[in-house]
Amino acid sequence: MRRPAAFDQVLLAVFTALTAALALVLAAVALRPSLATSLPQDLRRHxxxxxxxxILLLAALGVAAFLCYWLPRRRQVRPFPVVAGAALSLLAVTLAMAAYWGCSGRQAPFWTALHWTMALFVGxxxxxxxxxxxxxxxxxLALQTARIAALATTFGVAAALVSVFRAQWDRLRARVARSVLLVTGIGDDALRLLExxxxxxxxxxSIVVLERDPAHPNIASARALGALVVLGDPAASEQLGVLLRDGRNLRAAYLLGxxxxxxxxxxSRIVELVRGRGGRxxxxxxxxxxxxxxxxxxxxxxxxxxDAPAVFSDTIxxxxxxxRELLNHALRxxxxxxxxxxxSALTLALLDELAQHRREEAEFSAPSSLDVVVVDPEAAELLADHELHQSRYGNVGLTGPTGAGFEGSPASATVVGQLVAGCERPLVVDTREPSSSSLRAAERLAARLPACQVLVWTDDEQGIADEALMGNLxxxxxxxxxxxxxxExxxxxxxxxxxxxxVAADPDPTGTAPGRRPWPELSDFYRQSNLRQxxxxxxxxxxxxxxxxRPAASSTGASPLSDAEIDALAHHEHEAWRHYLFTNGWRYGPDRSDHRLRHPNLLDWSSLDDEARLKARDGVRNSFALLATLGYHPFPVADPSAASPEPTGTDLRPFxxxxxxxxxxxxxxxxxxxxSGHQMSGEAGDxxxxxxxxxxxxxxxxxxRRTYTHVADDVWERSGAVRARPGRPGEVVETQEGPTVVRHTDWVVEDELQHRWVVPDAQFRASYTDRQGRERP
Structure with a gap:
């Protein structure tokens, strides 16, 4: 139960008063040594x-007073080192001035005492x-105490300065970093991931840790791993914008709280920050x-x-x-x-992982002999939930005899023994939340079933332990x-x-093609290319x-895309692929060369030959087939027959x-x-x-280079396709140069990467035409 704040204040006042009283007694005796003789013998010796x-008692009282101040406020951003340094300085100056006051001889008492007092701080x-x-x-005794307090102040201030400058130095380095991997949340489990x-x-x-709590015990460990630790609120949009330069230097963000x-x-703050800007x-x-x-x-x-292609959003x-680790262990x-x-939730996660594994097995490898049985009084309900969850995305769960539940006692060694009878390599995983009873039940299972490996969930481990608790447990x-x-x-x-x-469909017999290396050996460029696609x-x-x-109000299943949809999607995918290669230094060349960064298909869609367009369409079909295999099915969001044949005034149209x-x-x-009168900005290299x-x-x-073709000297010809719509007067459009307010008759233009900008009507009429070459209405 948390103590009331008033009690903390009383404790702080009591310990502060006791510390001050003892310090004043020592100062008085140092200033007037004759006072000691008037004290009782028992007090005089102290x-x-x-x-x-x-001295030890005074130090203990001072530490107690500081703890009473620090503990209730430790989660707040407060200048604790400054408070401690100020208290120690006051103590040292008071005691030393009192001790030196009568020792100046013919010199000025105040200035001499002050000079000697200041000397204590440098030893x-x-x-x-x-x-x-x-x-x-x-x-x-007062001067002996003052000497210790002065040196403690000096070292404390030095440590505080190092800490303050380290924090500011980390912030500065983070702001100027060209590429940032942002991490929030540095608990013990997240710290291992950070490593x-x-x-x-x-x-x-640069790895940048954005942490709200300045007293977090893992900050030092994060810095030891080479991370830059910046103190602040991760949910503050303004702070994220400054730290990440409006998203332009963000490579990845791991939100691990x-x-x-x-x-x-x-x-959500990061997505809004990055959307429409993209990496340079x-x-x-x-x-x-x-x-x-x-x-x-x-x-x-x-x-x-x-959120894509502005950002790849995923979860762990x-x-x-x-x-996933438990399933990998079962396969090993x-x-x-x-x-x-x-x-538990872990049981559900294991069932989903097994279902995904089976879908991948059906496509990429021979199926394993592994089947699964759930033992719990609520096993049937659990499996029904699993099937419901899978069907929501058009998938099939762990149906059939391998997914049968058993209505029995979870801890019954007899029941489990019957289930694993006749199996060569059974594996039992107790997925119940850790408790002494579940541990005892697992020990009983392991003892009665020595040929069966048993895994039990405990709070003491992260992942599967290397050493057994006992025998097969x-x-x-x-x-x-x-x-x-x-x-992954x-x-x-x-x-x-x-x-x-x-790679399986188009192997590289020479082993020299960099884009067909095994995944662990693949360069970051080709990995990003696969992710981008x-x-x-x-x-x-x-x-x-x-x-x-699946839409909540729809029972319609996933349906294949039409040839017209495939053609439109292939066009967009080709433009996105072309942009990715251009930004990474590739250029058009009649023959492909991965070493010279040349590709014959780095042309506008309209300039591609039939073979290249067919390859792009097949690539889209293959991507959708793979996604379906892995559990991702495209559901229609509305009845296609209900769609208007012509776009409305606010829809984006192709130009x-x-x-x-x-x-x-x-x-x-x-x-x-x-x-339109808005202040815009460009960067060096633009x-x-x-x-x-x-x-x-x-x-x-x-x-x-992606949207223009060089003609000669400084003349460039516009190429490629966009989508556009009439703007709504007063709406704010986030462009790459800054926010722009739309005026009457302005157009909002968007490219395939969702970069948007505003074009006045006269300029739009002169610079864009619809896909069929008709005049703009």
Whole structure:
């Protein structure tokens, strides 16, 4: 039960008063040595020069007073080192001035005493005692105490300065970092994950920990791993914007706090920050959110497919990662039957992981002999929940005899013994939350079934323990590291499978093609390319009217895409792929060369030959087939027949870029005022573009080369496709140069990467035409 605040205040006042009273007694005796003779004999010996116990008592009272101040406020941002330093300084000055006051001789008493007092803070001690009757020997107890307090102040201030400068230095380094891997939440389980992130961070990337609690015990450990620790509120949009330079230097964010709701709040801030801006090197930031509940995690992941391609949003959680480690262990030991005892969230996560594993087995490898049985009084209800959860996304769960539940006692060794009878390598996992009763039941099972390996959940472990508790009994605990490695999130899992399918269909017999290396050996460029393709496929399907979760009010199943939809999606995917290669230095070449960064298909969609377009369409079909295999099905969000054949006034419509401009690359940041009167800014390396009507704007180098074709000198021709709609007067559009307010007759234009900008009507009429070449209405 928490103590009332008034009690804390009373304790603080009592200990502060006792400390001050004892200090004043010592100061008075030092100032007037004759006072000691008037004290009773029992008290006199406590103020003598050799009374070390008095110094110890004064120190204890001072520490108690500080703890009474610090403990109730330790979670607040307060200058605790400054408070402690000020108290010690006051104590040292008071005692030393009193001790030195009568020892100045013919010198000025105040200034001499002050000078000698200040010398204490650098370790110099003046000893004039015994020189006169007013300055008797030996050194008074007050000065001995003052000397200790002064040195403690000096070292404390030095430590505080180091801490303050370290915090400010970390903040400065984080703000100027070119690439940032952001981490929030540094509990003990997250700290292990941070250790692996630090060991595998890409070159040139800084790990930045944004922590709310300045007294968090793991801050020092995070810094020891090489992380920059910045104190502040992770959910504060303004602070995130400053730290991440409005999202431009964000490479990845791992939100690892134990409260899922807080992590989701920070995730929404980051998505809004990054959307419409994108990385300058074409890399899409990764956003990994800790949501421990497996159902909530899967729902959030699918709903946030729409965040791509601005950011790859995914989830991890202790149940999800622990379930994956347990399943990997079962496969390593080649278990032929897996018995799950209990009906916890971990049981559900294991069932979902098993269902996913079977879907992948059906596509990529021979099925294993592993089957699963759930033992719990609520086993039937648990399996029904599992099937319901899987059907929500168009999948089939663990149906059939391998998914049968058993209505029995979870701790019955007899029941479990019957279930594993006849199995060669049975594995029993007790998924009930840790307790002394579950541990005793696991010990009983292990003792009665010596040929069966038993795993029991305890609070003492993270992951599966290396050593057995006894014989065939091993402990495991919740973890964020799968087999001691960084967990593979959902999108990376799909991207890896896509790469493996591609390599199997088009192997490289020479072993020299960098894009067909095994996934662990694949460069970051090709890994990001696979991730980009999956994210773009899911994003453009969303724009085409598909959802990756079954609509709540619909019983319609997932349906295949039409040829027209495939064609439109292939066009968008080609433009996204073209942009990614351009931003990473690739250029058009008649023959492909991975070493020279040349590709024959780096052309506008309209310039591709039939073979290249067919390859793009097949790529989209293959991506959708793979997603379906892995449990992601596109559901129609509405009846297609109910859709209007013509877009409404606020819908984005397809247009082509036309016309020529002049462009000059800038070597310094600059700003200018747009036609609508808004202050805009460009960065060094961006291009200053001048249109045929004299209007000017900025564009990034990668975007210029993606959307314009160089003609000669500073002349560039506009190419590619966009979508546009009439703007709503007064609406605010977040552009890459800054927010812009739409005026009457302005148009809002969006490219395939969701970058948006505002174009006046006259400029839009001169610069864009619809796909069929008709005049704009």
């Amino acid at each position: 103020v003598d020069s050799g009374a070390w116990e008095t 110099n001690v003046m000893e004039p005692f015994g020189s006169s009757a007013s300055c008797p020997a030996p050194m008074p 692996r992130l630090a060991a595998h961070r890409p070159f040139g990337t 134990e409260r899922s709701s807080a992590n989701i709040e920070v995730a 090197d074409g890399t899409v930031p990764r956003l990994v959110v800790r949501i421990d509940d497996p159902w909530q995690a899967e729902d959030w992941r699918r709903r946030h497919v729409v 959680g202790v149940f999800q990662v622990t379930a 030991v080649r278990a032929d039957r897996l018995v799950l005892i209990g009906s 091993r402990a495991f605990g919740l973890t964020l590291l799968a087999d001691g490695k960084l967990p 999130d959902g999108w990376e899992r799909i991207a890896r499978r896509q790469h493996e399918r591609h 999956i994210a773009t496929t899911m994003k453009i399907a969303h724009h085409a009217g598909r959802s990756w979760t 082509r870029r036309i016309g020529r401009v002049r462009a000059k690359r800038q070597d310094q940041p600059w700003s200018w005022t747009s036609a 291009w200053l573009v001048t249109g045929e009507d004299g209007g000017q704007w900025s564009i990034r180098d990668a975007d210029l």
